[in-house]
Amino acid sequence: MPCEGCMERDNVSTGATMEFLLLxxxxxxxxxxxxxxxxxxxxxxxxxxxxxxxMAVVLEPSRPxxxxxxxxxxxxxxxxxxxxxxxxxxxLAVADGSTISFLGCAAQMHLFVALGGAExxxxxAMSYDRYLAICxxxxxxxxxxxxxxxxxxxxxxLGAFAVALGLTAAVFRLPFCQSRRIIDHFFCDVPAVLxxxxxxxxxxxxxxxxxxxLLLLLPxxxxxxxxxxxxxxxxxxxxxxxxxxxxxxxxxxxxxTFLHYGCATFIYIRPKSSYSPARDKVVSLVYTNxxxxxxxxxxxLKNKEIRGILRKMLRRKKIAHVN
Numbered sequence: 001m002p003c004e005g006c007m008e009r010d011n012v013s014t015g016a017t018m019e020f021l022l023l024x025x026x027x028x029x030x031x032x033x034x035x036x037x038x039x040x041x042x043x044x045x046x047x048x049x050x051x052x053x054x055m056a057v058v059l060e061p062s063r064p065x066x067x068x069x070x071x072x073x074x075x076x077x078x079x080x081x082x083x084x085x086x087x088x089x090x091x092l093a094v095a096d097g098s099t100i101s102f103l104g105c106a107a108q109m110h111l112f113v114a115l116g117g118a119e120x121x122x123x124x125a126m127s128y129d130r131y132l133a134i135c136x137x138x139x140x141x142x143x144x145x146x147x148x149x150x151x152x153x154x155x156x157x158l159g160a161f162a163v164a165l166g167l168t169a170a171v172f173r174l175p176f177c178q179s180r181r182i183i184d185h186f187f188c189d190v191p192a193v194l195x196x197x198x199x200x201x202x203x204x205x206x207x208x209x210x211x212x213x214l215l216l217l218l219p220x221x222x223x224x225x226x227x228x229x230x231x232x233x234x235x236x237x238x239x240x241x242x243x244x245x246x247x248x249x250x251x252x253x254x255x256x257t258f259l260h261y262g263c264a265t266f267i268y269i270r271p272k273s274s275y276s277p278a279r280d281k282v283v284s285l286v287y288t289n290x291x292x293x294x295x296x297x298x299x300x301l302k303n304k305e306i307r308g309i310l311r312k313m314l315r316r317k318k319i320a321h322v323n
Contacts, residue, residue, distance in 0.1 A: 073126075171208075
């Protein structure tokens with residue numbers, strides 16, 4: 001049963017006028033300025049790094065499949081940070097937190113979940129690319145065509161968008177108490193908004209569980225299957241040098257997969273009773289700010305094709321400056 005004073009969801013005007021208060025890091029009064037500056041610097045560096053990789057790949061005339069996926073990954077990370085970080089910076093700039101409308105909160109949650117899910121499917125597509133390159137090198141060029149890459153990216157994005165839309169609709173159809181419209185977070189994350197629901201049952205968690213199965217578990221199983229086949233193939237290679245070279249092509253992708261799934265699993269695959277606002281904010285801060293910063297660093301340092309493209313870009317820029 002909903003608690004006394006809950007918002008009625010069939011009231012059309014409620015969604016247009018209702019607001020949530022994002023507390024952000026209002027408890028850290030002494031560290032607010034420092035945290036704001038650190039977050040702003042990290043945000044700007046993240047935007048610069050992902051934009052550089054995105055533009056480098058777009059301007060490259062010949063793009064192998066992995067570079068196409070890296071371009072899409074950088075685009076997702078750019079949108080990802082732009083959806084979350086500006087509101088987080090605003091909550092740090094305002095002493096008592098920042099407000100967000102009902103529709104704005106729903107849009108932020110939908111975009112956040114959709115982009116995170118699209119990234120999961122993209123990581124699965126990248127693992128399939130590594131599987132073909134290592135296990136079936138002779139068929140790689142024929143199978144991993146530009147058309148297949150586009151279809152994988154399109155279907156992954158559309159699937160994530162649809163699942164995120166269903167989850168967001170299910171969450172915002174719940175009754176919210178008048179006295180509990182304060183979100184102890186710096187953005188409209190699913191567990192934080194679910195914590196405001198005026199219900200004691202576990203029914204509201206079922207859409208989140210279904211979304212986790214589709215957006216987290218399904219791509220993760222596909223990634224595991226790809227790397228299981230890669231491991232079996234590498235065990236049959238006699239030369240340790242060849243095994244090392246093949247494994248080196250997977251290190252960057254594995255590092256990003258562990259970063260992405262480690263934080264996402266900690267936040268979303270757990271019961272509502274274990275919700276901790278302070279702990280979630282710290283993990284989400286890493287998830288939404290540090291990992292997008294790490295992605296371009298990992299790939300620019302580990303991927304020789306990206307390094308070569310960036311060197312060519314800098315060389316062209318230097319020549320243009322001299323001319």
